[in-house]
Amino acid sequence: MFATLSDRLADTFKNLRGKGRLSEADIDATAREIRIALLEADVALPVVKAFVAAVKERARGEEVSGALNPAQQIIKIVHEELVEILGGETRRLRFAKSGPTVIMLAGLQGAGKTTLAAKLALWLKEQGKSPVLVACDLQRPNAVNQLQVNGERVGVPVFAPQPGNGVGDPVAVAREAIEDAKRKLHDVVIVDTAGRLGVDAELMQQASDIRDAVSPDEVLFVVDAMIGQDAVVTAQAFLDGVGYDGVVLTKLDGDARGGAALSIRQVTGRPVMFASAGEKMTDFDLFHPDRMASRILDMGDMLTLIEQAEKAFDQEEAMKAAAKLSGQGGEFTLDDFLSQMQQVRKLGSMSKILGMLPGMGQMRDQLENFDDREIDRIQGIIHSMTPAERDNPKMIDGSRRARIAKGSGRQVSDVNQLVDRFFEARKMMMQLAKGGGMPGMPGMPGMPMGAGGGKRGKGKQQPKKAKGRQRSGNPAKAAQEAKAAQERAAAAAANPFGGGQDVDYEAAAANLELPKDFSKFLK
Numbered sequence: 001m002f003a004t005l006s007d008r009l010a011d012t013f014k015n016l017r018g019k020g021r022l023s024e025a026d027i028d029a030t031a032r033e034i035r036i037a038l039l040e041a042d043v044a045l046p047v048v049k050a051f052v053a054a055v056k057e058r059a060r061g062e063e064v065s066g067a068l069n070p071a072q073q074i075i076k077i078v079h080e081e082l083v084e085i086l087g088g089e090t091r092r093l094r095f096a097k098s099g100p101t102v103i104m105l106a107g108l109q110g111a112g113k114t115t116l117a118a119k120l121a122l123w124l125k126e127q128g129k130s131p132v133l134v135a136c137d138l139q140r141p142n143a144v145n146q147l148q149v150n151g152e153r154v155g156v157p158v159f160a161p162q163p164g165n166g167v168g169d170p171v172a173v174a175r176e177a178i179e180d181a182k183r184k185l186h187d188v189v190i191v192d193t194a195g196r197l198g199v200d201a202e203l204m205q206q207a208s209d210i211r212d213a214v215s216p217d218e219v220l221f222v223v224d225a226m227i228g229q230d231a232v233v234t235a236q237a238f239l240d241g242v243g244y245d246g247v248v249l250t251k252l253d254g255d256a257r258g259g260a261a262l263s264i265r266q267v268t269g270r271p272v273m274f275a276s277a278g279e280k281m282t283d284f285d286l287f288h289p290d291r292m293a294s295r296i297l298d299m300g301d302m303l304t305l306i307e308q309a310e311k312a313f314d315q316e317e318a319m320k321a322a323a324k325l326s327g328q329g330g331e332f333t334l335d336d337f338l339s340q341m342q343q344v345r346k347l348g349s350m351s352k353i354l355g356m357l358p359g360m361g362q363m364r365d366q367l368e369n370f371d372d373r374e375i376d377r378i379q380g381i382i383h384s385m386t387p388a389e390r391d392n393p394k395m396i397d398g399s400r401r402a403r404i405a406k407g408s409g410r411q412v413s414d415v416n417q418l419v420d421r422f423f424e425a426r427k428m429m430m431q432l433a434k435g436g437g438m439p440g441m442p443g444m445p446g447m448p449m450g451a452g453g454g455k456r457g458k459g460k461q462q463p464k465k466a467k468g469r470q471r472s473g474n475p476a477k478a479a480q481e482a483k484a485a486q487e488r489a490a491a492a493a494a495n496p497f498g499g500g501q502d503v504d505y506e507a508a509a510a511n512l513e514l515p516k517d518f519s520k521f522l523k
Contacts, residue, residue, distance in 0.1 A: 012065035016071035030231035042259030086289035091271040107222035109195035112250040118150035119284035131188040133176040135160035136170040246273035386407040
């Protein structure tokens with residue numbers, strides 16, 4: 001969603017790199033580019049003015065003028081101001097001290113309230129709560145049925161005594177739901193209310209009546225992040241007519257410019273509490289202002305990636321795989337390789353996962369064109385192998401590869417590519433697990449480097465034996481060399497860092513003696 005804004009800001013910061021000091025003209029030009037980027041992202045004008053003014057004021061201060069790298073300091077200022085615009089800190093749900101916690105959802109029709117109600121219920125269920133969904137949208141056709149289907153998908157009960165489709169009193173249903181939740185010991189009640197195509201008096205009155213009937217602990221305004229500036233207008237109208245405690249942004253995975261997310265908090269004073277960025281029921285989480293700001297500036301979102309990995313990965317399986325890669329639990333096989341890929345797939349699409357890594361904004365086109373079905377193809381090839389072949393891929397000769405390709409509906413070249421990639425990946429992961437460097441990366445620890453700086457060596461080369469300094473056969477010259485050596489030794493004793501003298505590192509290495517037991521620490 002923030003692709004356009006991210007690209008514009010990245011281009012702006014590129015112009016600052018390499019400058020040891022920022023002039024007044026540099027600061028003005030940067031502020032102008034940031035203003036244009038925010039306006040193009042559909043951010044509300046008052047928010048843009050306040051943001052740019054804050055950045056300019058701080059950019060002219062001591063923190064930039066006295067910084068070693070002014071460009072990085074400007075990026076830091078923009079990041080901190082983005083965090084402030086987005087809410088400053090994460091706002092979490094308030095739970096009732098006694099009785100069930102009542103959460104009421106409000107918003108326009110089409111914002112995604114009914115789907116979001118089920119997503120919120122699943123999220124609360126994973127937090128150890130016992131939620132119940134309440135169908136108070138009795139106006140929209142099949143709204144009750146949709147909530148029941150979504151409730152069944154996430155394993156959460158739905159209280160729906162009325163059929164809907166224009167039949168029933170939503171206020172009475174909401175009131176009855178609280179009593180039913182108390183009887184059945186549900187600790188969270190999520191009330192899904194009706195919306196309208198636009199803000200009108202009937203919508204506001206019904207939402208106000210439901211609010212007064214159930215006295216919710218939290219009223220959440222659900223807004224479609226793709227509707228741009230109108231999101232801010234609607235949010236202000238609901239705030240004046242009904243009132244709410246927090247905002248939930250839906251459809252953050254869309255291709256809109258995302259200005260609503262940057263504007264609502266500043267205009268309404270209400271924090272964004274949750275964000276929904278996908279069609280799956282698990283595509284829902286707390287809204288973290290600092291992480292969103294990092295994504296906008298293409299700094300990645302490693303914390304969210306780690307949290308999702310902790311949920312998706314089986315710790316026991318991961319430990320077994322790690323043991324095999326470190327050479328302590330047997331051979332790492334194709335079955336283990338497939339198991340790890342399936343665990344990664346639980347995190348969601350690969351493009352979404354890779355998009356959380358820093359700097360991936362520069363590879364956005366490649367990420368968008370990534371085909372997630374590639375994992376299915378790999379799975380089909382591996383499943384076409386016998387157990388023996390998966391345990392020992394080295395035995396897969398030409399005839400076996402032809403059979404595997406036929407069984408999986410792929411080409412022999414696909415099988416060849418998979419087997420080659422497996423051996424390369426296993427080698428790389430084993431080296432990393434043992435604390436070595438990254439194979440194939442020049443300049444990294446443990447890397448063979450050819451004449452080209454990154455070429456693979458033809459074989460394991462033995463270290464050259466260090467040569468001692470050759471003595472001259474001329475006695476006068478030999479005496480002169482001995483005197484120079486004494487002077488170098490005296491200078492080295494006075495200054496252990498060499499003092500700019502020419503040090504014979506090969507001779508020093510040859511004469512270096514280590515304790516007998518020290519070699520075990522080098523393995």
